[in-house]
Amino acid sequence: MITRSLGSDLYGPADEKESIATIHAALDAGITLLDTGDYYGMGHNEMLLRDALRGRKRESVVLSVKFGALRDPEGAWLGVDARAAAVKTFLAYSLRRLGTDYVDIYRPGRFNPAVPIEETVGAVAEMIQAGHVRYVGLSEVGADTLRKAHAVHPISDLQIEYSLISRGLEAKILPTVRSLGVGLTAYGVLSRGLLSGHWSTERPVAKGVPRFKGENLEHNLSLVDALRSMAKAKGASVAQLAIAWVLSRGDDIVPLVGARRRDRLSEALGALDVTLTPEDLARLEKAVPPDAAAGDRYDAGQMAMLDSEKATNSVV
Ligand SMILES: NC(=O)c1ccc[n+]([C@@H]2O[C@H](COP(=O)([O-])OP(=O)(O)OC[C@H]3O[C@@H](n4cnc5c(N)ncnc54)[C@H](OP(=O)(O)O)[C@@H]3O)[C@@H](O)[C@H]2O)c1
Numbered sequence: 001m002i003t004r005s006l007g008s009d010l011y012g013p014a015d016e017k018e019s020i021a022t023i024h025a026a027l028d029a030g031i032t033l034l035d036t037g038d039y040y041g042m043g044h045n046e047m048l049l050r051d052a053l054r055g056r057k058r059e060s061v062v063l064s065v066k067f068g069a070l071r072d073p074e075g076a077w078l079g080v081d082a083r084a085a086a087v088k089t090f091l092a093y094s095l096r097r098l099g100t101d102y103v104d105i106y107r108p109g110r111f112n113p114a115v116p117i118e119e120t121v122g123a124v125a126e127m128i129q130a131g132h133v134r135y136v137g138l139s140e141v142g143a144d145t146l147r148k149a150h151a152v153h154p155i156s157d158l159q160i161e162y163s164l165i166s167r168g169l170e171a172k173i174l175p176t177v178r179s180l181g182v183g184l185t186a187y188g189v190l191s192r193g194l195l196s197g198h199w200s201t202e203r204p205v206a207k208g209v210p211r212f213k214g215e216n217l218e219h220n221l222s223l224v225d226a227l228r229s230m231a232k233a234k235g236a237s238v239a240q241l242a243i244a245w246v247l248s249r250g251d252d253i254v255p256l257v258g259a260r261r262r263d264r265l266s267e268a269l270g271a272l273d274v275t276l277t278p279e280d281l282a283r284l285e286k287a288v289p290p291d292a293a294a295g296d297r298y299d300a301g302q303m304a305m306l307d308s309e310k311a312t313n314s315v316v
Pocket of ligand 1: 035036109139140159160186187188189190191192193194196197198239256257258259260261263264265267268
């Protein structure tokens with residue numbers, strides 16, 4: 001299991017001290033993989049990790065860093081840059097902000113259609129040769145892009161949304177990941193909090209995303225109600241059930257759970273004690289079938305940027 005403190009803009013404001021305490025609590029609980037992006041709070045999250053890791057052994061954590069997203073000073077998304085020169089530049093800045101001389105897993109946050117994936121991965125591979133990076137990862141790419149990238153340099157990990165209500169990857173991407181021996185870090189395990197049992201309509205992340213709007217939201221919350229009664233019967237919370245389901249998908253899949261506070265972290269860690277029997281899994285499948293969610297997981301602009309959502313990925 002992995003966690004990252006979400007103190008850097010995408011999930012609302014966070015208290016810096018509590019963010020650092022949350023990271024410390026995660027490390028003390030045995031979590032070793034910390035995932036971030038240089039564009040999370042425009043470098044803020046990397047500096048938060050640097051502060052949190054001060055005094056700890058660098059080798060005791062696996063730092064996974066995403067790059068490539070372009071943002072303006074107001075935080076607006078301007079596109080992606082994954083050219084070789086951009087890869088090296090982004091990395092130089094990340095190393096400085098993180099206060100380290102290497103990143104364990106380095107990956108473009110999104111595929112840049114204007115740049116061959118071979119160029120992007122080739123640049124990360126050069127940085128491996130130079131000792132600044134250990135492994136290459138990818139994020140939200142489809143099966144074809146993954147194969148092309150893997151032919152340039154072995155890909156260690158694909159990061160992609162995967163939860164009870166986001167299962168598009170099961171048709172083609174997951175089998176490809178497995179056939180290539182690539183690992184998978186699953187984000188959106190709680191669907192940005194929708195599957196957490198703590199949902200509130202005030203959440204900033206809801207804006208503009210079809211899944212979090214109007215009738216879609218009502219429908220999706222009715223799925224959460226079905227989970228709530230199953231969770232209660234298991235003596236678990238909805239969030240724990242949602243995380244346990246991802247854990248049940250295979251040892252090659254690592255749930256990536258974001259938490260800004262220690263109470264959320266310890267709830268998430270409780271999922272490790274939830275064992276789902278084959279009967280539980282069958283009941284979950286029935287309550288929330290693969291295509292049960294209403295509405296896309298990103299707004300139209302972001303959906304268009306997802307290589308993983310190309311039609312070729314939805315057929316076996
Ligand atoms: N590769 C990509 O494109 C991509 C995209 C998004 C995220 N990610 C990665 O995935 C990580 C997780 O983000 P996510 O989008 O997948 O978020 P998530 O885990 O689906 O949802 C996290 C949100 O759920 C809420 N929550 C409620 N109960 C919780 C509990 N017990 N434990 C933890 N959270 C609980 C938290 O809300 P409160 O704020 O109320 O606590 C938190 O903000 C990020 O940190 C990032 O590293 C990657």
